[in-house]
Amino acid sequence: MLTARIAVLVSGGGTNLQALIDCQARGGLKSGGLSLVIADKAGVGAIGRAESAGIPCQVIPRRGPDFEGKVLSALEAHRIDMVVLAGFLGILSGGFVRSFPGPIINIHPALIPSFCGKGFYGLRVHQAALDYGVKVTGATVHYVNEIPDGGKIILQKAVDVLPGDTPEMLQRRVMEQAEWVLLPQAAEMVAAQIVREKENTL
Ligand code: GAR
Numbered sequence: 251m252l253t254a255r256i257a258v259l260v261s262g263g264g265t266n267l268q269a270l271i272d273c274q275a276r277g278g279l280k281s282g283g284l285s286l287v288i289a290d291k292a293g294v295g296a297i298g299r300a301e302s303a304g305i306p307c308q309v310i311p312r313r314g315p316d317f318e319g320k321v322l323s324a325l326e327a328h329r330i331d332m333v334v335l336a337g338f339l340g341i342l343s344g345g346f347v348r349s350f351p352g353p354i355i356n357i358h359p360a361l362i363p364s365f366c367g368k369g370f371y372g373l374r375v376h377q378a379a380l381d382y383g384v385k386v387t388g389a390t391v392h393y394v395n396e397i398p399d400g401g402k403i404i405l406q407k408a409v410d411v412l413p414g415d416t417p418e419m420l421q422r423r424v425m426e427q428a429e430w431v432l433l434p435q436a437a438e439m440v441a442a443q444i445v446r447e448k449e450n451t452l
Pocket of ligand 1: 338339357376425429
């Protein structure tokens with residue numbers, strides 16, 4: 251059966267990558283295959299997760315020369331159909347988004363359009379939600395376009411903020427209740443769409 255070849259871009263611990271790996275292992279990612287992991291920093295936890303799962307993994311330093319050009323070359327070399335940003339903390343340029351022919355999706359740890367855009371990443375997002383005093387936050391998976399966190403929303407899930415939450419406690423709850431559920435679901439939806447398009451061109 252035709253499947254979409256998926257690359258995952260990571261910057262950190264890789265728990266969202268792990269959710270994708272686990273979903274694939276239990277047969278939930280039936281339209282796609284995890285074919286490449288690109289880490290933008292050496293030594294991050296996500297690399298070990300990719301290696302344990304037997305997925306080819308490359309480190310391309312984000313602050314090094316021609317980061318985006320190198321990523322695009324790797325995507326082409328591995329015949330990647332779609333890209334998943336799973337805890338990727340950089341911002342891809344409009345030029346990059348236009349150069350990659352397939353869909354790029356991202357998981358953001360808040361309910362877009364709240365607490366998103368430039369400067370809102372990782373724990374900072376949860377700190378901002380607590381500072382504002384919202385009682386509900388969550389996670390969003392969206393398409394990536396030239397505006398940071400500005401592309402069309404694919405899936406969203408709300409999570410309660412509880413009295414006494416620290417940013418770390420809230421981050422963990424948003425991951426467990428929303429991110430690790432939504433990202434594999436959205437990846438399967440987008441992969442299934444790619445497969446349908448491929449089948450129509452056969
Ligand atoms: C996740 O909470 C992800 O949503 C967030 O960084 C964390 C990475 O964790 N991403 C962003 O803030 C992107 N703007 P992980 O490496 O364990 O998946």
